[in-house]
Amino acid sequence: MTFKLENLVRENIKRLTPYSSARKEFSGAARIFLDANENSFGSPLEQNYNRYPDPLQSEIKVRIAKINSLSSSEIFVGNGSDEAIDLLFRIFCEPKKDNVLICPPTYGMYEVSAGINDVAIKRVNLTEDFRLDLREIEKAIDVRTKLLFVCSPNNPTGNSFPRAEITRLIEMFDGIVVVDEAYIHFSSEESLASEINNYKNLVVLQTFSKAWGLAGVRVGLAFANAETIALFNRVKPPYNISQPAQEAILQALKNGATVEQTIAEIISERERLIEKLSEVSCVEKIYPTDANFILVKTTNAEKIYQLLLGEKIVVRNRSRVELCAGCLRITIGTPEENEDLLEALEKYEKSFIH
Numbered sequence: 001m002t003f004k005l006e007n008l009v010r011e012n013i014k015r016l017t018p019y020s021s022a023r024k025e026f027s028g029a030a031r032i033f034l035d036a037n038e039n040s041f042g043s044p045l046e047q048n049y050n051r052y053p054d055p056l057q058s059e060i061k062v063r064i065a066k067i068n069s070l071s072s073s074e075i076f077v078g079n080g081s082d083e084a085i086d087l088l089f090r091i092f093c094e095p096k097k098d099n100v101l102i103c104p105p106t107y108g109m110y111e112v113s114a115g116i117n118d119v120a121i122k123r124v125n126l127t128e129d130f131r132l133d134l135r136e137i138e139k140a141i142d143v144r145t146k147l148l149f150v151c152s153p154n155n156p157t158g159n160s161f162p163r164a165e166i167t168r169l170i171e172m173f174d175g176i177v178v179v180d181e182a183y184i185h186f187s188s189e190e191s192l193a194s195e196i197n198n199y200k201n202l203v204v205l206q207t208f209s210k211a212w213g214l215a216g217v218r219v220g221l222a223f224a225n226a227e228t229i230a231l232f233n234r235v236k237p238p239y240n241i242s243q244p245a246q247e248a249i250l251q252a253l254k255n256g257a258t259v260e261q262t263i264a265e266i267i268s269e270r271e272r273l274i275e276k277l278s279e280v281s282c283v284e285k286i287y288p289t290d291a292n293f294i295l296v297k298t299t300n301a302e303k304i305y306q307l308l309l310g311e312k313i314v315v316r317n318r319s320r321v322e323l324c325a326g327c328l329r330i331t332i333g334t335p336e337e338n339e340d341l342l343e344a345l346e347k348y349e350k351s352f353i354h
């Protein structure tokens with residue numbers, strides 16, 4: 001493989017002089033801060049948020065580096081992993097010229113970000129049983145393919161792809177392979193974050209929105225070699241993670257044991273729900289899942305979706321997505337929520353009997 005990061009980066013990004021914020025130029029201990037046009041009088045709240053937050057989220061990175069045996073320079077903290085996805089386009093993809101490759105059905109934001117950035121999409125569908133089609137992926141790649149997205153565990157199918165297949169793609173491709181591990185904490189597979197120094201073209205995405213239960217805080221992560229992370233830092237908005245968000249993440253990082261327990265509960269509830277759903281006759285197939293949701297093929301997705309809405313239960317109707325005809329994507333809820341869902345489905349079945 002002839003991978004050279006600088007060959008992939010857009011010329012305008014190479015030339016860019018990044019914005020240098022007041023808090024970046026001076027971050028030591030001072031007595032009086034009159035450098036950033038903040039409001040020295042304070043905030044109209046109990047807690048003051050009148051100062052700009054740490055632009056590089058150093059404390060968070062030290063903690064995450066320790067957990068993942070990485071260095072802080074190998075971590076980007078974003079406004080959700082969606083920010084990292086958008087930055088990848090802005091750093092690497094020349095609008096109207098470059099393209100990226102995705103493997104549908106998969107997470108919708110790759111395509112939306114491509115559209116926003118005016119970058120073409122190449123689609124190589126998963127096989128019928130939701131495996132990566134390695135041969136077709138290899139054939140579809142051309143000299144202008146900059147990013148290859150692999151979502152594992154995959155949304156909406158729920159399955160993980162074998163590690164050996166992902167590393168084969170990383171070894172075969174001269175662009176950036178983005179492995180989206182939003183659901184990795186629910187999976188039996190190991191994260192690829194430990195491989196970022198073995199593969200210079202690997203970017204691993206994770207998020208606090210799923211296993212960590214902090215979707216409202218909007219914090220996601222990218223792991224990559226320090227050279228790639230430096231590019232993220234050049235292009236990101238100066239203060240992309242708010243002070244309350246940084247505080248919430250630091251607090252949550254102290255409660256890792258609770259998170260482990262919640263993950264175990266969600267997995268056990270997932271297995272219970274799979275068992276129960278397999279007894280429901282409008283369920284035709286339950287796809288294997290490694291995530292906190294289940295893709296379920298039903299006899300009539302639209303009707304069941306509407307019935308559940310009538311019961312004020314919202315699931316995701318994926319029946320119009322390629323390879324997902326008849327499918328609903330159901331997030332694992334609390335035991336009570338799952339019971340309510342099962343009851344509503346039973347009601348649906350009974351409506352046919354009477």
Ligand SMILES: Cc1ncc(COP(=O)(O)O)c(C=O)c1O
Binds near residue numbers: 083151220
């Ligand atoms: C596969 C995948 N990646 C990324 C995200 C976005 O996560 P975040 O909340 O960190 O932006 C989601 C959200 O549903 C997702 O399913």
